Amino acid sequence: MATLGFRGTELAGFAYGMTAPGADAYAPTSEAVVPFLDRPLVERHLPGALAIVELAVSPAARGLGLGGRLLASVLDQAAGRAGGRRRPGAWLLTHPNAGDALALYRRTG
Secondary structure (H helix, E strand, O other), rough: EEEEEEEEEOOEEEEEEEOOOOOOOOOOHHHOOOOOOOOHHHHHHHOEEEEEEEEEOOOHOOOOOHHHHHHHHHHHHHHHHHOOOOOOOOOOOOOOOHHHHHHHHHHHH
């Protein structure tokens, strides 16, 4: 699932995600998450979940709601692949100092 965002005719952002494979295939990411959450929670919820792999908005387009629209588009595409039902959430990893990204994710829920 992927989407592009434009500001006029210029590419201003993009986002893409995928359905996480089973626990064994996703072990590197699972292990990256375990220190922040407990292992049973990760093993129960990560395999098969929607993983937001990348979301980026150019500095000139920040603050215009593009990040939220990109994220919503990826979630909607995932819902289309799941028979029209939007998943209750998605996994993503971000740097703790990525203030704009963290604010977007907190607003989105």
